Amino acid sequence: MPSDYVDRVIERLRKKNTDEKEFLEVAEEVLKSLRPVVEKHPEYEKMALLERLTEPERVIIFRVPWEDDNGQIQVNRGYRVQFNGAIGPYKGGLRFHPSVYLGIIKFLGFEQILKNSLTGLPIGGGKGGSDFDPQGKSDAEVLRFCQSFMSELYRHIGPDIDVPAGDIGVGGREIGFMYGQYRRIRGAFENGVLTGKGLTYGGSHIRSEATGFGAMYYAAEVLKHQGDSLQGKTIVLSGYGNVAWGVCIKARDLGSKVISISGRDGYVHDPEGIVTDEKIDFLLRIRGENKVKLEDYAKTFGVKFYPKEKPWKLKGDIAFPSATENEIDIEEAKELTKNGIKYVFEGANFPTTPEAMEYFKKNGVILGPAIAANAGGVAVSELEMTQNSSRLLWTKEKVDAKLKEIMINIHTKSKEAAEKYGLGYDLVAGANIAGFEKVADAMIAQGSY
Numbered sequence: 021m022p023s024d025y026v027d028r029v030i031e032r033l034r035k036k037n038t039d040e041k042e043f044l045e046v047a048e049e050v051l052k053s054l055r056p057v058v059e060k061h062p063e064y065e066k067m068a069l070l071e072r073l074t075e076p077e078r079v080i081i082f083r084v085p086w087e088d089d090n091g092q093i094q095v096n097r098g099y100r101v102q103f104n105g106a107i108g109p110y111k112g113g114l115r116f117h118p119s120v121y122l123g124i125i126k127f128l129g130f131e132q133i134l135k136n137s138l139t140g141l142p143i144g145g146g147k148g149g150s151d152f153d154p155q156g157k158s159d160a161e162v163l164r165f166c167q168s169f170m171s172e173l174y175r176h177i178g179p180d181i182d183v184p185a186g187d188i189g190v191g192g193r194e195i196g197f198m199y200g201q202y203r204r205i206r207g208a209f210e211n212g213v214l215t216g217k218g219l220t221y222g223g224s225h226i227r228s229e230a231t232g233f234g235a236m237y238y239a240a241e242v243l244k245h246q247g248d249s250l251q252g253k254t255i256v257l258s259g260y261g262n263v264a265w266g267v268c269i270k271a272r273d274l275g276s277k278v279i280s281i282s283g284r285d286g287y288v289h290d291p292e293g294i295v296t297d298e299k300i301d302f303l304l305r306i307r308g309e310n311k312v313k314l315e316d317y318a319k320t321f322g323v324k325f326y327p328k329e330k331p332w333k334l335k336g337d338i339a340f341p342s343a344t345e346n347e348i349d350i351e352e353a354k355e356l357t358k359n360g361i362k363y364v365f366e367g368a369n370f371p372t373t374p375e376a377m378e379y380f381k382k383n384g385v386i387l388g389p390a391i392a393a394n395a396g397g398v399a400v401s402e403l404e405m406t407q408n409s410s411r412l413l414w415t416k417e418k419v420d421a422k423l424k425e426i427m428i429n430i431h432t433k434s435k436e437a438a439e440k441y442g443l444g445y446d447l448v449a450g451a452n453i454a455g456f457e458k459v460a461d462a463m464i465a466q467g468s469y
């Protein structure tokens with residue numbers, strides 16, 4: 021028989037969500053770290069606060085039929101999980117990737133509740149997507165898919181209800197196609213309904229770079245706290261998408277260098293660093309053009325490509341997993357630690373397995389968790405919503421300054437929350453606790469919903 025409230029809720033979750041491995045892993049990791057807070061608040065159990073927090077307010081699953089270029093009708097599945105709206109409209113990205121199923125969308129939506137709260141901005145947590153794979157599809161096929169997806173999603177979202185954005189496989193092109201369809205159906209220019217839009221129709225400066233820029237601002241704070249600096253540091257990075265691109269640019273600007281990028285096919289090792297405009301622009305081309313591949317980077321710049329491998333064998337000071345979930349397991353954590361990595365910053369969502377996280381903690385490697393390190397993306401999304409409501413476009417400098425301030429506050433709040441509960445400099449527990457406290461207070465204040 022489980023001994024305490026947290027254990028009982030974990031047991032309940034395991035029974036009710038048997039096929040949702042990723043959601044269970046993340047929810048358990050978070051709930052265990054909240055134990056000291058829950059022990060201080062016996063009223064939470066009576067109010068079933070943790071049961072409510074781990075049960076989405078609404079799960080929407082729908083059919084997405086679309087016609088391919090051969091005239092064949094294809095059918096994908098669409099999702100939107102509106103997880104928690106206690107502190108603001110549901111907010112979180114849409115992922116288009118063949119691995120998408122309910123367990124992935126729920127884990128991402130659950131993390132998003134705490135991440136969005138940690139930004140200090142008034143946004144609730146949600147996430148969505150589809151098992152559609154945009155890779156290898158023509159623009160016309162992506163357009164037809166996005167139109168069909170939005171033809172159902174539109175009735176569940178709105179600027180004050182739920183505001184989706186991009187994630188893996190959803191960038192500026194897809195957001196544009198979906199906004200066009202939303203506008204056609206609604207017959208109104210409600211551009212606050214989506215973020216990550218182009219600048220010509222209500223986008224914000226710095227949104228594309230925000231997750232990577234924010235992660236580097238956060239990293240700078242952590243290193244400063246340790247009496248260290250980013251100057252001269254070597255970064256081992258995974259991914260070559262939206263997040264990875266922003267990290268490469270800001271790392272260079274802050275005096276460090278990224279020496280690897282990776283994708284599903286393998287990784288590229290560039291010992292001189294991805295530091296020139298030419299190399300950074302090449303990354304943009306790989307993302308934007310179906311014809312250019314990761315391996316082409318290696319050929320163009322005369323460096324090595326390692327097919328089917330991850331970059332975690334490389335030596336460096338900082339690891340920056342920025343591709344996808346569970347990309348550093350326990351063996352890879354051992355390898356990274358052996359190779360001298362002192363810090364891990366999670367650009368991606370949940371890229372480090374719970375065992376690997378534990379290994380880093382025990383071996384003195386500092387880990388900046390996803391809900392803190394990559395919160396810059398959603399933070400600038402909220403700044404985009406604010407600009408849309410006031411019908412203004414802020415300057416790049418204003419958005420960047422606000423992003424930096426938000427990331428510094430996230431670090432401070434996480435550090436202080438960990439200290440308050442006697443946990444030392446535990447940025448993982450600190451971020452979970454700081455994010456949770458605001459949502460818990462709001463839920464209690466709003467009664468039993």
Ligand SMILES: NC(=O)C1=CN([C@@H]2O[C@H](COP(=O)(O)OP(=O)(O)OC[C@H]3O[C@@H](n4cnc5c(N)ncnc54)[C@H](OP(=O)(O)O)[C@@H]3O)[C@@H](O)[C@H]2O)C=CC1
Pocket residue numbers: 186187188189190231259260261262263264282283284285342343344345367368369394395397398
């Ligand atoms: N975009 C944003 O604002 C935010 C994103 N995140 C998270 O950051 C991560 C990356 O997102 P983003 O950069 O936007 O996505 P992109 O689609 O722009 O890039 C994703 C990258 O991850 C790689 N990738 C995808 N699946 C796998 C896999 N199974 N194995 C290895 N590599 C893989 C892709 O390579 P390939 O094309 O070869 O598959 C690509 O390099 C995700 O975890 C996302 O949830 C977090 C906060 C905000």
Ligand SMILES: O=C(O)CCC(=O)C(=O)O
Pocket residue numbers: 111112113114135183184185186187215369394395397398399401
């Ligand atoms: O900007 C957003 O709303 C999406 C951000 C996101 O999906 C994330 O933080 O993982």
